[in-house]
Amino acid sequence: MQTYPLSSKLPHVGTTIFTVMSALAQEHQAINLSQGFPDFSCDKKLISLVNHYMKKGHNQYAPMAGAPVLRQRISTLVKELYGADYDPETEITITSGATEALFCAVTALVKEGDEVIVIEPAYDSYIPAIELSGGVPVCIPLEYPSYRLDWDKLKRLINQRTRVIMINTPHNPTGAVLSEQDMVELERLVHTNNIFVISDEVYEHIVFDGLQHASIARFPDLAVKSIIVSSFGKSLHTTGWKVGYALAPPRLTKELRKVHQFVTFSTSTPFQYAIADYLQQQREAIDGLRAFYQAKRDYFLRLMEGSAFTPIPASGTYFQLMSYAGISDEGDEAFAQRLTREYKVASIPVSVFYRYKTDHKVVRFCFAKNEQTLKEAAERLQQVKA
Numbered sequence: 001m002q003t004y005p006l007s008s009k010l011p012h013v014g015t016t017i018f019t020v021m022s023a024l025a026q027e028h029q030a031i032n033l034s035q036g037f038p039d040f041s042c043d044k045k046l047i048s049l050v051n052h053y054m055k056k057g058h059n060q061y062a063p064m065a066g067a068p069v070l071r072q073r074i075s076t077l078v079k080e081l082y083g084a085d086y087d088p089e090t091e092i093t094i095t096s097g098a099t100e101a102l103f104c105a106v107t108a109l110v111k112e113g114d115e116v117i118v119i120e121p122a123y124d125s126y127i128p129a130i131e132l133s134g135g136v137p138v139c140i141p142l143e144y145p146s147y148r149l150d151w152d153k154l155k156r157l158i159n160q161r162t163r164v165i166m167i168n169t170p171h172n173p174t175g176a177v178l179s180e181q182d183m184v185e186l187e188r189l190v191h192t193n194n195i196f197v198i199s200d201e202v203y204e205h206i207v208f209d210g211l212q213h214a215s216i217a218r219f220p221d222l223a224v225k226s227i228i229v230s231s232f233g234k235s236l237h238t239t240g241w242k243v244g245y246a247l248a249p250p251r252l253t254k255e256l257r258k259v260h261q262f263v264t265f266s267t268s269t270p271f272q273y274a275i276a277d278y279l280q281q282q283r284e285a286i287d288g289l290r291a292f293y294q295a296k297r298d299y300f301l302r303l304m305e306g307s308a309f310t311p312i313p314a315s316g317t318y319f320q321l322m323s324y325a326g327i328s329d330e331g332d333e334a335f336a337q338r339l340t341r342e343y344k345v346a347s348i349p350v351s352v353f354y355r356y357k358t359d360h361k362v363v364r365f366c367f368a369k370n371e372q373t374l375k376e377a378a379e380r381l382q383q384v385k386a
């Protein structure tokens with residue numbers, strides 16, 4: 001066999017914990033609350049619409065920036081929700097999921113040696129995207145157990161090389177949401193330094209307890225230096241369709257599209273037309289998401305009452321963190337694997353969302369599941385004792 005030198009561009013990246021936990025869940029026939037996707041169907045009307053557009057012949061490349069009708073509907077939605085004007089022609093780009101939008105945003109903005117501030121725990125695609133661009137991730141942890149951000153600590157990390165701050169609200173995995181005051185702090189930093197913001201808002205419609213989502217789009221002085229990323233996978237229960245989008249002012253959009261056109265060029269056509277129609281016909285599906293998922297969160301929490309786990313309050317997303325510090329002092333990866341093997345419930349250990357595996361003895365459960373799934377999972381979790 002011939003050997004050849006091969007130096008990995010991502011030497012620290014291996015099989016993700018999501019793949020590991022899902023495989024373990026399957027092996028042990030466990031209930032899978034690890035990966036973040038619904039175990040129920042999306043609206044059948046949405047499926048009919050995709051079918052309709054396929055039959056109608058919308059099966060070739062979509063325009064590079066996305067189907068104009070979908071960009072127009074997103075513009076209307078953003079205006080109604082956040083009072084912001086985004087021009088569909090020059091400020092909205094449809095991407096193949098939020099992951100693609102994040103990758104294009106980072107690639108467009110980050111050059112060799114640029115520093116990017118990443119707030120941990122962080123979604124796993126951020127750091128590899130930064131490193132592939134030759135950027136340097138500078139990580140700052142949220143405070144535990146409040147998962148609030150200490151802005152003074154963040155300020156101390158800023159220097160001449162700082163190019164981007166990445167934020168995520170509502171936040172995966174903690175369910176924390178940034179407040180209006182947080183945005184005011186961010187605005188101050190961005191205003192006085194030559195820094196851009198990449199704002200991952202894929203859970204924008206899943207906010208609980210009457211809170212308002214503090215979208216960057218609500219803050220014009222921030223929005224001019226920001227790329228906002230969202231995903232229909234989360235909003236329409238269609239994570240497998242991989243349709244997302246990026247909102248940004250024209251100069252930033254121009255740079256983002258330069259990357260997008262060579263990453264995927266465009267996003268699947270019939271899905272774009274179907275989603276555009278659906279947004280017009282079924283707007284209540286989006287508006288109803290917060291109540292829909294709040295009911296699931298509350299149901300899961302009720303079922304877990306009296307268990308040995310301690311829930312960590314979540315204000316958004318479809319994830320619930322639970323501390324198992326009262327049960328065991330095992331590391332969280334070992335605990336999550338044992339939970340899967342012995343109690344047949346799969347979760348995600350939160351340390352994997354930190355670059356250097358910070359372990360607070362917390363695991364993440366996804367509650368985007370049918371009531372029956374949640375009920376069975378909670379019954380099993382109630383058996384776990386110290």
Ligand SMILES: Cc1ncc(COP(=O)(O)O)c(C=O)c1O
Nearest residue numbers: 097098099123172202231233244
């Ligand atoms: C915080 C966050 N950002 C981005 C994504 C990726 O979204 P998409 O599936 O649309 O690529 C996810 C998916 O889990 C996520 O949780």
